[in-house]
Amino acid sequence: MIPFINKEQCSGCGKCEEVCPPGALYLQDNIIAIEEDLCEECGFCAAQCAFEAITIPFPCLKSSG
Amino acid sequence: GIPVMMAFRQFLPSIPEEAIAAGRIDFWEMCRPMISDPELPAKVREGRENEIIPCIACNLCFSRLYYHQPIMCSVRPSLGHEGDADFGYYGFQAANRQKKIVVVGGGPAGLQCAAVAAQRGHSVILYEQGSELGGNILLASRVDKGAIELLRPIRTLEAVCTNSGVDIRMGVAFSDKMFDHDNPDALIIASGGRVRATPFRNILTPAEIISGAKPVGKRVLIIGRRGAGLGVAVFLLNHGEHEITIIEEGTKIGRDVNPFYLWQYVALMKKSKATMLAQTRVTHVADNAALLSGISGDIEIPVDTAIMSLFDPAVQWTAGPKDGQDVYYIGDARRPRRLNNAIHDAFKLGMVI
Numbered sequence: 001m002i003p004f005i006n007k008e009q010c011s012g013c014g015k016c017e018e019v020c021p022p023g024a025l026y027l028q029d030n031i032i033a034i035e036e037d038l039c040e041e042c043g044f045c046a047a048q049c050a051f052e053a054i055t056i057p058f059p060c061l062k063s064s065g
Numbered sequence: 066g067i068p069v070m071m072a073f074r075q076f077l078p079s080i081p082e083e084a085i086a087a088g089r090i091d092f093w094e095m096c097r098p099m100i101s102d103p104e105l106p107a108k109v110r111e112g113r114e115n116e117i118i119p120c121i122a123c124n125l126c127f128s129r130l131y132y133h134q135p136i137m138c139s140v141r142p143s144l145g146h147e148g149d150a151d152f153g154y155y156g157f158q159a160a161n162r163q164k165k166i167v168v169v170g171g172g173p174a175g176l177q178c179a180a181v182a183a184q185r186g187h188s189v190i191l192y193e194q195g196s197e198l199g200g201n202i203l204l205a206s207r208v209d210k211g212a213i214e215l216l217r218p219i220r221t222l223e224a225v226c227t228n229s230g231v232d233i234r235m236g237v238a239f240s241d242k243m244f245d246h247d248n249p250d251a252l253i254i255a256s257g258g259r260v261r262a263t264p265f266r267n268i269l270t271p272a273e274i275i276s277g278a279k280p281v282g283k284r285v286l287i288i289g290r291r292g293a294g295l296g297v298a299v300f301l302l303n304h305g306e307h308e309i310t311i312i313e314e315g316t317k318i319g320r321d322v323n324p325f326y327l328w329q330y331v332a333l334m335k336k337s338k339a340t341m342l343a344q345t346r347v348t349h350v351a352d353n354a355a356l357l358s359g360i361s362g363d364i365e366i367p368v369d370t371a372i373m374s375l376f377d378p379a380v381q382w383t384a385g386p387k388d389g390q391d392v393y394y395i396g397d398a399r400r401p402r403r404l405n406n407a408i409h410d411a412f413k414l415g416m417v418i
Binding site: 012019038044048 | 132134137315316317320321400402403406409410413
Protein backbone atom coordinates (compact mmCIF):
# COMPACT_ATOMS: atom_id res chain seq x y z
CA MET A 1 0.00 0.00 0.00
CA ILE A 2 2.61 2.47 -1.12
CA PRO A 3 1.05 5.94 -1.29
CA PHE A 4 -0.16 7.14 -4.67
CA ILE A 5 0.91 10.67 -5.57
CA ASN A 6 -1.29 12.88 -7.72
CA LYS A 7 1.29 15.26 -9.16
CA GLU A 8 -1.30 17.74 -10.39
CA GLN A 9 -2.74 18.19 -6.92
CA CYS A 10 0.64 18.45 -5.18
CA SER A 11 1.35 22.03 -4.13
CA GLY A 12 4.95 21.38 -3.12
CA CYS A 13 4.26 22.50 0.46
CA GLY A 14 6.36 19.61 1.79
CA LYS A 15 4.22 18.95 4.89
CA CYS A 16 4.20 15.25 4.05
CA GLU A 17 8.00 15.23 3.80
CA GLU A 18 8.19 16.75 7.28
CA VAL A 19 5.93 14.15 8.92
CA CYS A 20 7.21 11.05 7.15
CA PRO A 21 8.83 8.93 9.91
CA PRO A 22 11.49 7.18 7.80
CA GLY A 23 12.08 10.21 5.58
CA ALA A 24 10.91 8.39 2.45
CA LEU A 25 9.25 11.43 0.88
CA TYR A 26 11.22 14.20 -0.74
CA LEU A 27 10.48 17.22 -2.90
CA GLN A 28 11.89 17.06 -6.40
CA ASP A 29 11.24 20.07 -8.67
CA ASN A 30 8.61 21.18 -6.17
CA ILE A 31 6.58 17.95 -6.52
CA ILE A 32 6.67 15.21 -3.90
CA ALA A 33 8.35 11.91 -4.73
CA ILE A 34 8.67 8.73 -2.67
CA GLU A 35 11.51 6.31 -2.01
CA GLU A 36 9.41 3.15 -1.86
CA ASP A 37 12.00 0.97 -0.10
CA LEU A 38 11.87 3.26 2.92
CA CYS A 39 8.07 3.61 3.06
CA GLU A 40 6.61 2.05 6.21
CA GLU A 41 3.03 2.41 4.95
CA CYS A 42 1.95 4.38 8.01
CA GLY A 43 -0.30 6.74 6.02
CA PHE A 44 0.68 9.91 7.86
CA CYS A 45 1.54 11.61 4.58
CA ALA A 46 -1.98 11.15 3.22
CA ALA A 47 -3.46 12.24 6.53
CA GLN A 48 -1.38 15.43 6.53
CA CYS A 49 -1.98 16.50 2.91
CA ALA A 50 -4.33 19.48 2.63
CA PHE A 51 -4.49 19.11 -1.15
CA GLU A 52 -5.52 15.45 -1.37
CA ALA A 53 -2.42 14.86 -3.45
CA ILE A 54 -1.44 11.68 -1.60
CA THR A 55 -3.81 8.78 -1.23
CA ILE A 56 -3.38 5.29 0.12
CA PRO A 57 -4.70 2.75 -2.39
CA PHE A 58 -6.44 0.46 0.08
CA PRO A 59 -7.48 -2.86 -1.45
CA CYS A 60 -11.22 -2.24 -1.02
CA LEU A 61 -10.94 0.98 -3.04
CA LYS A 62 -8.92 -0.75 -5.75
CA SER A 63 -11.58 -3.39 -6.34
CA SER A 64 -14.28 -0.76 -6.91
CA GLY A 65 -12.62 -0.08 -10.28
CA GLY B 66 11.05 23.14 53.62
CA ILE B 67 9.09 22.10 50.58
CA PRO B 68 10.66 19.27 48.56
CA VAL B 69 11.84 20.39 45.16
CA MET B 70 12.10 18.27 42.05
CA MET B 71 13.61 19.59 38.85
CA ALA B 72 14.01 18.47 35.26
CA PHE B 73 15.16 20.84 32.44
CA ARG B 74 18.05 19.34 30.50
CA GLN B 75 19.44 17.28 33.32
CA PHE B 76 20.16 14.37 31.03
CA LEU B 77 23.04 12.61 32.76
CA PRO B 78 23.57 11.93 36.48
CA SER B 79 26.52 14.17 37.32
CA ILE B 80 24.71 17.51 37.55
CA PRO B 81 21.58 16.34 39.42
CA GLU B 82 23.61 14.14 41.79
CA GLU B 83 25.78 17.09 42.72
CA ALA B 84 22.72 19.31 43.16
CA ILE B 85 21.00 16.74 45.38
CA ALA B 86 24.13 16.22 47.45
CA ALA B 87 24.41 19.99 47.92
CA GLY B 88 20.77 20.19 48.97
CA ARG B 89 19.71 22.42 46.12
CA ILE B 90 17.10 19.97 44.85
CA ASP B 91 15.52 16.88 46.41
CA PHE B 92 14.53 14.87 43.33
CA TRP B 93 15.90 14.50 39.82
CA GLU B 94 12.86 14.70 37.56
CA MET B 95 13.09 13.12 34.12
CA CYS B 96 10.80 13.04 31.14
CA ARG B 97 12.80 13.21 27.90
CA PRO B 98 15.76 11.28 29.37
CA MET B 99 13.35 8.42 30.16
CA ILE B 100 12.00 8.53 26.60
CA SER B 101 15.48 8.09 25.17
CA ASP B 102 16.40 5.52 27.82
CA PRO B 103 13.88 4.11 30.33
CA GLU B 104 16.76 2.04 31.70
CA LEU B 105 18.63 5.18 32.78
CA PRO B 106 18.11 4.74 36.55
CA ALA B 107 19.05 1.04 36.33
CA LYS B 108 22.18 1.84 34.34
CA VAL B 109 23.24 4.43 36.93
CA ARG B 110 22.63 1.94 39.74
CA GLU B 111 24.63 -0.74 37.93
CA GLY B 112 27.55 1.52 37.09
CA ARG B 113 26.81 1.39 33.34
CA GLU B 114 26.48 5.14 32.82
CA ASN B 115 28.46 4.94 29.58
CA GLU B 116 25.62 2.82 28.14
CA ILE B 117 22.91 5.41 28.81
CA ILE B 118 21.23 6.42 25.53
CA PRO B 119 21.30 10.16 26.11
CA CYS B 120 18.57 12.61 25.28
CA ILE B 121 19.92 15.33 23.00
CA ALA B 122 16.90 17.64 23.40
CA CYS B 123 16.21 17.52 19.68
CA ASN B 124 12.51 17.60 20.59
CA LEU B 125 11.50 15.28 17.80
CA CYS B 126 9.26 13.62 20.40
CA PHE B 127 7.45 16.90 21.10
CA SER B 128 7.04 17.83 17.46
CA ARG B 129 5.58 14.40 16.64
CA LEU B 130 2.92 15.03 19.28
CA TYR B 131 2.17 18.42 17.74
CA TYR B 132 1.44 16.60 14.49
CA HIS B 133 -0.91 14.29 16.44
CA GLN B 134 1.31 11.39 15.46
CA PRO B 135 3.01 8.55 17.30
CA ILE B 136 6.02 9.61 19.27
CA MET B 137 9.52 8.98 17.96
CA CYS B 138 12.97 9.43 19.44
CA SER B 139 16.03 10.35 17.38
CA VAL B 140 18.39 8.21 19.41
CA ARG B 141 16.17 5.27 20.36
CA PRO B 142 14.23 3.66 17.49
CA SER B 143 12.73 1.07 19.86
CA LEU B 144 10.53 3.78 21.43
CA GLY B 145 6.94 2.58 21.18
CA HIS B 146 8.08 -0.86 20.00
CA GLU B 147 9.34 -2.26 23.29
CA GLY B 148 6.81 -5.10 23.03
CA ASP B 149 8.06 -6.13 19.59
CA ALA B 150 10.89 -8.63 20.09
CA ASP B 151 12.50 -7.68 16.77
CA PHE B 152 13.32 -4.24 18.14
CA GLY B 153 15.44 -5.87 20.82
CA TYR B 154 14.43 -3.63 23.72
CA TYR B 155 14.80 -6.60 26.12
CA GLY B 156 17.67 -8.02 24.13
CA PHE B 157 18.05 -9.12 20.53
CA GLN B 158 17.55 -12.71 19.43
CA ALA B 159 20.45 -14.19 17.50
CA ALA B 160 20.19 -14.02 13.71
CA ASN B 161 19.46 -17.27 11.91
CA ARG B 162 22.82 -17.29 10.22
CA GLN B 163 25.91 -15.46 11.41
CA LYS B 164 27.17 -13.16 8.68
CA LYS B 165 30.37 -11.26 8.09
CA ILE B 166 29.40 -7.62 7.76
CA VAL B 167 31.50 -4.62 6.79
CA VAL B 168 30.21 -1.16 7.71
CA VAL B 169 31.82 1.83 6.01
CA GLY B 170 31.56 5.00 8.08
CA GLY B 171 31.81 5.70 11.79
CA GLY B 172 29.09 8.31 12.03
CA PRO B 173 25.76 7.79 13.79
CA ALA B 174 24.34 5.51 11.07
CA GLY B 175 27.38 3.26 10.80
CA LEU B 176 27.76 2.94 14.57
CA GLN B 177 24.07 2.24 15.17
CA CYS B 178 23.87 -0.41 12.45
CA ALA B 179 27.08 -2.09 13.60
CA ALA B 180 25.80 -2.12 17.19
CA VAL B 181 22.51 -3.83 16.35
CA ALA B 182 24.07 -6.29 13.90
CA ALA B 183 26.72 -7.28 16.42
CA GLN B 184 24.15 -7.69 19.20
CA ARG B 185 22.32 -10.11 16.91
CA GLY B 186 25.44 -12.21 16.63
CA HIS B 187 26.98 -11.04 13.36
CA SER B 188 30.69 -10.53 12.90
CA VAL B 189 31.07 -6.81 12.20
CA ILE B 190 34.00 -4.70 11.03
CA LEU B 191 33.49 -0.93 10.98
CA TYR B 192 35.84 1.29 9.01
CA GLU B 193 36.19 5.00 9.75
CA GLN B 194 38.55 6.97 7.52
CA GLY B 195 39.03 9.82 10.02
CA SER B 196 40.65 9.86 13.43
CA GLU B 197 37.40 10.39 15.34
CA LEU B 198 34.00 8.72 15.34
CA GLY B 199 30.91 10.86 14.73
CA GLY B 200 30.74 11.77 11.06
CA ASN B 201 28.83 15.00 10.49
CA ILE B 202 27.89 15.10 14.18
CA LEU B 203 31.49 16.21 14.72
CA LEU B 204 30.62 19.33 12.72
CA ALA B 205 27.17 19.79 14.24
CA SER B 206 28.68 19.62 17.73
CA ARG B 207 30.69 22.78 17.05
CA VAL B 208 27.89 24.98 15.76
CA ASP B 209 27.28 26.53 19.15
CA LYS B 210 28.14 25.95 22.78
CA GLY B 211 25.40 23.55 23.82
CA ALA B 212 25.78 21.45 20.69
CA ILE B 213 28.74 19.55 22.19
CA GLU B 214 26.13 17.31 23.81
CA LEU B 215 25.39 15.91 20.34
CA LEU B 216 28.52 13.80 20.74
CA ARG B 217 27.03 11.94 23.72
CA PRO B 218 25.06 9.42 21.65
CA ILE B 219 28.22 8.80 19.61
CA ARG B 220 30.06 7.87 22.83
CA THR B 221 27.24 5.56 23.87
CA LEU B 222 27.13 3.86 20.46
CA GLU B 223 30.90 3.44 20.60
CA ALA B 224 30.57 1.78 24.02
CA VAL B 225 27.80 -0.53 22.82
CA CYS B 226 29.80 -1.44 19.70
CA THR B 227 32.90 -2.19 21.74
CA ASN B 228 30.96 -4.26 24.27
CA SER B 229 29.30 -6.20 21.44
CA GLY B 230 32.58 -7.05 19.75
CA VAL B 231 32.46 -4.72 16.74
CA ASP B 232 35.95 -4.44 15.25
CA ILE B 233 36.33 -0.67 14.81
CA ARG B 234 39.22 0.30 12.55
CA MET B 235 40.09 3.99 12.66
CA GLY B 236 42.00 5.97 10.08
CA VAL B 237 41.21 3.49 7.32
CA ALA B 238 39.59 4.53 4.05
CA PHE B 239 37.66 1.61 2.59
CA SER B 240 38.61 0.48 -0.91
CA ASP B 241 37.80 -2.12 -3.56
CA LYS B 242 40.92 -4.08 -2.60
CA MET B 243 39.80 -4.22 1.02
CA PHE B 244 36.38 -5.38 -0.10
CA ASP B 245 37.97 -8.27 -2.00
CA HIS B 246 40.19 -9.09 0.95
CA ASP B 247 37.44 -8.95 3.58
CA ASN B 248 34.91 -10.70 1.34
CA PRO B 249 31.89 -9.85 3.51
CA ASP B 250 28.38 -11.26 3.16
CA ALA B 251 27.05 -7.73 3.34
CA LEU B 252 28.51 -4.29 2.82
CA ILE B 253 26.79 -1.34 4.50
CA ILE B 254 27.65 2.09 3.20
CA ALA B 255 27.19 4.72 5.93
CA SER B 256 29.77 7.17 4.69
CA GLY B 257 27.53 10.23 4.63
CA GLY B 258 26.44 12.41 1.75
CA ARG B 259 28.58 14.36 -0.68
CA VAL B 260 28.52 18.14 -0.80
CA ARG B 261 26.71 19.06 -4.02
CA ALA B 262 29.00 19.88 -6.90
CA THR B 263 28.77 23.26 -8.60
CA PRO B 264 30.37 24.60 -11.78
CA PHE B 265 31.98 27.42 -9.80
CA ARG B 266 35.46 27.59 -8.32
CA ASN B 267 36.27 28.39 -4.70
CA ILE B 268 33.02 27.17 -3.19
CA LEU B 269 33.70 26.00 0.35
CA THR B 270 32.01 23.17 2.22
CA PRO B 271 30.49 23.17 5.72
CA ALA B 272 33.36 20.94 6.90
CA GLU B 273 35.97 23.41 5.66
CA ILE B 274 34.19 26.26 7.45
CA ILE B 275 33.45 24.56 10.77
CA SER B 276 36.83 22.87 11.05
CA GLY B 277 38.47 26.24 10.47
CA ALA B 278 40.43 24.76 7.57
CA LYS B 279 39.69 27.68 5.30
CA PRO B 280 39.50 31.40 6.10
CA VAL B 281 36.11 33.08 5.84
CA GLY B 282 35.61 36.64 4.67
CA LYS B 283 33.07 39.08 6.02
CA ARG B 284 30.45 38.82 3.29
CA VAL B 285 29.22 35.27 3.00
CA LEU B 286 26.87 33.55 0.58
CA ILE B 287 25.38 30.29 1.83
CA ILE B 288 23.64 28.09 -0.73
CA GLY B 289 20.92 26.06 0.96
CA ARG B 290 18.60 27.02 3.83
CA ARG B 291 18.17 23.60 5.42
CA GLY B 292 19.64 22.60 8.75
CA ALA B 293 23.17 22.38 7.36
CA GLY B 294 23.09 25.87 5.87
CA LEU B 295 21.51 27.37 8.97
CA GLY B 296 24.10 25.55 11.07
CA VAL B 297 26.91 27.12 9.06
CA ALA B 298 25.27 30.55 9.43
CA VAL B 299 24.87 30.15 13.21
CA PHE B 300 28.48 28.95 13.48
CA LEU B 301 29.78 31.96 11.56
CA LEU B 302 27.69 34.43 13.56
CA ASN B 303 29.00 32.87 16.79
CA HIS B 304 32.58 33.36 15.65
CA GLY B 305 32.68 36.75 14.00
CA GLU B 306 30.90 39.58 12.28
CA HIS B 307 29.47 38.51 8.98
CA GLU B 308 27.04 39.82 6.42
CA ILE B 309 25.23 36.68 5.40
CA THR B 310 23.08 36.02 2.37
CA ILE B 311 21.45 32.60 2.55
CA ILE B 312 19.49 31.31 -0.44
CA GLU B 313 17.60 28.26 -1.65
CA GLU B 314 15.57 27.26 -4.68
CA GLY B 315 12.69 26.07 -2.50
CA THR B 316 10.21 28.14 -0.58
CA LYS B 317 10.42 27.36 3.11
CA ILE B 318 13.45 28.09 5.26
CA GLY B 319 14.68 25.29 7.51
CA ARG B 320 12.31 22.71 6.06
CA ASP B 321 14.15 19.91 7.84
CA VAL B 322 14.70 21.75 11.11
CA ASN B 323 12.52 21.16 14.16
CA PRO B 324 10.13 24.15 14.55
CA PHE B 325 11.16 24.22 18.23
CA TYR B 326 14.57 25.49 17.21
CA LEU B 327 14.00 26.99 13.78
CA TRP B 328 12.52 30.19 15.17
CA GLN B 329 15.71 30.81 17.18
CA TYR B 330 17.92 30.51 14.10
CA VAL B 331 15.64 32.76 12.04
CA ALA B 332 15.61 35.30 14.88
CA LEU B 333 19.43 35.22 14.96
CA MET B 334 19.54 35.73 11.19
CA LYS B 335 17.20 38.71 11.44
CA LYS B 336 19.10 40.23 14.37
CA SER B 337 22.34 40.05 12.41
CA LYS B 338 20.59 41.54 9.37
CA ALA B 339 21.16 38.46 7.24
CA THR B 340 19.41 38.35 3.88
CA MET B 341 17.26 35.24 3.51
CA LEU B 342 16.05 34.52 -0.03
CA ALA B 343 13.66 31.85 -1.26
CA GLN B 344 13.21 30.62 -4.83
CA THR B 345 16.65 31.95 -5.66
CA ARG B 346 19.64 30.27 -7.23
CA VAL B 347 23.18 31.33 -7.94
CA THR B 348 24.06 31.64 -11.62
CA HIS B 349 27.63 32.85 -11.30
CA VAL B 350 30.32 33.22 -8.64
CA ALA B 351 33.27 35.53 -9.27
CA ASP B 352 36.16 36.52 -7.01
CA ASN B 353 34.21 38.96 -4.89
CA ALA B 354 30.65 38.85 -6.19
CA ALA B 355 27.86 36.45 -7.00
CA LEU B 356 25.01 36.69 -9.45
CA LEU B 357 21.68 35.50 -8.07
CA SER B 358 18.52 34.77 -10.03
CA GLY B 359 15.15 34.87 -8.31
CA ILE B 360 11.49 35.34 -9.09
CA SER B 361 11.89 39.12 -9.21
CA GLY B 362 14.90 39.00 -11.49
CA ASP B 363 18.68 38.94 -11.21
CA ILE B 364 20.82 40.68 -8.62
CA GLU B 365 24.54 40.88 -8.06
CA ILE B 366 25.78 40.83 -4.49
CA PRO B 367 29.30 41.35 -3.10
CA VAL B 368 30.65 38.06 -1.73
CA ASP B 369 33.97 37.22 -0.05
CA THR B 370 33.21 33.56 0.65
CA ALA B 371 30.63 31.25 -0.92
CA ILE B 372 29.56 28.04 0.83
CA MET B 373 27.58 25.10 -0.55
CA SER B 374 25.51 23.49 2.21
CA LEU B 375 23.40 21.09 0.13
CA PHE B 376 24.23 17.38 0.02
CA ASP B 377 23.64 14.53 -2.38
CA PRO B 378 23.68 10.78 -1.67
CA ALA B 379 26.93 8.83 -1.74
CA VAL B 380 28.37 7.51 -4.97
CA GLN B 381 27.05 4.04 -5.71
CA TRP B 382 29.45 1.21 -4.92
CA THR B 383 29.64 -0.80 -8.10
CA ALA B 384 33.09 -2.28 -8.03
CA GLY B 385 32.72 -4.83 -5.30
CA PRO B 386 29.62 -6.97 -5.05
CA LYS B 387 29.68 -10.48 -6.41
CA ASP B 388 26.78 -12.93 -6.38
CA GLY B 389 25.42 -13.41 -2.90
CA GLN B 390 26.92 -10.19 -1.60
CA ASP B 391 24.53 -7.41 -0.70
CA VAL B 392 25.23 -3.69 -0.56
CA TYR B 393 23.07 -1.39 1.54
CA TYR B 394 23.00 2.37 1.98
CA ILE B 395 21.89 4.04 5.18
CA GLY B 396 21.70 7.57 6.52
CA ASP B 397 22.90 10.48 4.39
CA ALA B 398 24.77 8.07 2.10
CA ARG B 399 21.36 6.79 1.06
CA ARG B 400 19.76 10.22 0.91
CA PRO B 401 20.68 13.21 3.05
CA ARG B 402 18.08 13.68 5.75
CA ARG B 403 18.36 14.18 9.52
CA LEU B 404 20.03 12.46 12.43
CA ASN B 405 16.88 10.57 13.39
CA ASN B 406 16.72 9.12 9.86
CA ALA B 407 20.35 7.97 10.04
CA ILE B 408 19.79 6.22 13.37
CA HIS B 409 16.45 4.73 12.33
CA ASP B 410 17.67 3.54 8.88
CA ALA B 411 20.62 1.94 10.64
CA PHE B 412 18.71 0.30 13.49
CA LYS B 413 16.07 -1.14 11.18
CA LEU B 414 18.64 -2.56 8.79
CA GLY B 415 20.53 -4.05 11.71
CA MET B 416 17.28 -5.70 12.85
CA VAL B 417 16.78 -7.63 9.64
CA ILE B 418 20.21 -8.17 8.10
